[in-house]
Amino acid sequence: MSDTLPWIEKYRPESLDDIYGQQEIITTVHKFIQTGKLPHLLFYGPPGTGKTSTIIAVAREIYGKNYKNMVLELNASDDRGIDVVRNQIKNFASTRQIFNQGNSFKLIILDEADAMTNAAQNSLRRIIEKFTKNCRFCILANYSHKLNPALISRCTRFRFHPIDTEAIRERIKVVITKEQVDIDAKAVDALVQLSKGDMRRALNVLQACKAATAGSIDLDMIYECIGAPHPQDIETVLDSILKDDWTTAYITINKFKTTKGLALIDLIAGFVDILNNYKLNNKTRVGILKGLSDIEYGISKGGNDKIQSSAIIGVIKSAMENE
Ligand SMILES: Nc1ncnc2c1ncn2[C@@H]1O[C@H](COP(=O)(O)OP(=O)(O)OP(=O)(O)O)[C@@H](O)[C@H]1O
Ligand SMILES: [Mg+2]
Incomplete structure (x- = not known):
């Protein structure tokens, strides 16, 4: 019985002392x-x-x-x-x-x-x-x-504020021990970060990962289960747009969309995060951000995926001409 119970129920706090954070x-x-x-x-x-x-x-x-x-x-x-x-x-x-x-x-x-x-x-x-x-x-x-x-x-x-990462870590540790979950340290770090203060999400992802493998849970599995793009993948796509010719960049985007299930909207959010850490002149930065936000809006209104993918490449490549 307790094996089939979702962990969010199995580990629902019994008393006020079990409420973390x-x-x-x-x-x-x-x-x-x-x-x-x-x-x-x-x-x-x-x-x-x-x-x-x-x-x-x-x-x-x-x-x-x-x-x-x-x-x-x-x-x-x-x-x-x-x-x-x-x-x-x-x-x-x-x-x-x-x-x-x-x-x-x-x-x-x-x-x-x-x-x-x-x-x-x-x-x-x-x-x-x-x-x-x-x-x-x-x-x-x-x-x-x-x-x-x-x-x-x-x-x-x-x-109730989002639960801070250390409190989530503490709670997750208890469950990992009780359920004998085999998970490496980096995966725990990612799980704690990516749950963004939501304990339900942390427990659900942990349980899904445990169910999906007989072996040890690693970083990639966490990203996959939580539906967050791997930062490495975002970086690879961005690199291709910056350095490769148009066709190659387009093929790269499509490859990651189909093989990794990357959504364009996640790609855009990821680019914005990464570009924040790049040194760019103002005109380039404004150009990219303005362009990407238009595309994001277009996607949310149901814009065609192929056209929006090309537009992403266009926006970034043409803004980089200012560099
Ligand atoms: N502060 C917490 N300490 C320990 N476990 C928690 C905590 N918050 C949530 N959980 C875990 O997540 C599950 C869902 O939590 P809960 O139902 O209390 O969330 P909620 O704040 O009511 O969310 P919602 O707004 O979606 O109703 C709980 O069963 C429990 O396992
Ligand atoms: Mg509730």
Whole structure:
């Protein structure tokens, strides 16, 4: 059973102590629990940073093993609408608390609240007021700017930031040991960097790599699994555009697109990163950046891949004539 479980579930933090990299939040929330004064909460921040995990750990801490009886988890963006949400809350809030362990409130978790319409958010704030006597709400969202200010002002706000690389490394180490993953040091470095503060992504990529090989996980596998282009490949393509004739450069781009699954848009992002470290005169730099950003826009609007590939070569080659 536990073999088939995704690691993000298998290693979901059981208690607040297992939440990595969000120390200040955990300390404050812990104090709320100890003093028995839990306010309505708003957790917001990027995916995979521990919002859902934290509130579930909070529920465990308050209610113990039977926490599920005391917690209602709702997906606020559910397209059945706010009326359904309101009814569910009403039913939940008014049922007698059989397993009430001295707690005077139940917990209602509203996930993806930022996907709700403004009208729905407006009715939500009335719902919150109405049920405050015996319920505490925890609103989870990725973006606070999509939330109604009146809703925000009813909650104590916590911003979950991307988890820092050392905290991800620490957590990953635990999983590597428990799952006996064979992975080299450089691959761990890349995994930690490329997950960009998202623990869910780090665990998913690690599990995918482990499943894909009987041997040791190396750097290339990490890049492949995470879908990030290998910096070496980007460099090779850029070199070809700078030094080879047009046809050869075009063939090189195509080769990397087909054999390595490189998307043009990744190529452009990679070029911009690399060119930032090149010494170029201003006119060249501006020419390339302006040209590449036009192409990026063209691709996002569904522009033809062949034409856009040629345009990349054109932009870089013609700008380099200024050097
Ligand atoms: N801070 C953390 N410490 C340890 N594990 C974490 C942390 N954040 C995320 N994880 C891992 O990633 C998985 C997903 O995390 P979680 O569901 O808490 O993310 P989230 O912030 O709610 O993301 P989303 O915005 O996508 O809902 C968890 O099951 C856990 O394994
Ligand atoms: Mg979540």
